[in-house]
Amino acid sequence: MKLYYSTGACSLSPHIVLREAGFPFELERVNLASKKTAADEDYLAVNPKGYVPALKLDSGDVLTEGPAIVQYLADKAPEKQLAPAAGTMERYRLVEWLNFISTELHKQFSPLFKPNTPEETKEAARNTISTRLNIVDKQLQGRDYLTGNQFSVADAYLFTVLNWARPMKFDLGQWPAVETYMQRVAARPAVQEAMKAEGLLKE
Known part of the structure; x- marks a missing residue:
């Protein structure tokens, strides 16, 4: 491949x-x-x-x-065990999170990368990201990873997207569970x- x-x-x-x-x-x-x-x-x-x-x-x-x-x-x-078996409710929960990350986080970061994006558009994107991170932070409380205590493909995607926060000067500090999670994923050998x-x- x-x-x-x-x-x-x-x-x-x-x-x-x-x-x-x-x-x-x-x-x-x-x-x-x-x-x-x-x-x-x-x-x-x-x-x-x-x-x-x-x-x-x-x-x-x-x-x-x-x-x-x-x-x-x-x-x-x-x-x-990077994804639950197809056809199970656990798999659909994973798909649910992959879609959330794709549409509600990934795409919201896009305007922040473009130098010609108007500041008010960037501010709107930051506000949306913040709202969505409230949901993620709540989900991560009491869990090692997004869907439980098993690392999944959703974690690889969430980590990738949230890794853009620092270069975009977006502070994750107000979401303690997210910050701890990012450190946990970053420490994985792969x-x-x-x-x-x-x-x-x-x-």
Whole structure:
């Protein structure tokens, strides 16, 4: 398998899951501005959507969209318990959280990355993120991870998105359970390996 990624982007989530699951894989960095890969490949030929992540399977199929990719990987390594079994209520709870992270957190951070976003739009996004983090903080109270005491693919995604808080000067300090959770996830060996591989942590 080959993961197309951009440093620190949402592709960090499937990168973490690949390492948690113990799969052999290649990494191919993408320049999102030029749409070229590190090997000078036309990324739009790989993923016409033009953004990361994309996972090229050994079959040649390409899977896009982070929540779909991480569930695919979890189902390929059921013994790692990165997602509950398909068809169970626990699995639908996981899907529920993946959708929440995608629509209510991930997309709310997007305006903060764009220098030409009006300040009032950024402020509205920060307010929405704060409201959503109240929900996350409550969910994490008394739990090690988002859906209980077992690390799941939803944690890889939530950690990736909330890792943008610091560079965006968004203080997580008012959510103690979230802060503790971020430290717990950051300490996982697979997370450390992924972040080092992307240059987000020093060796």
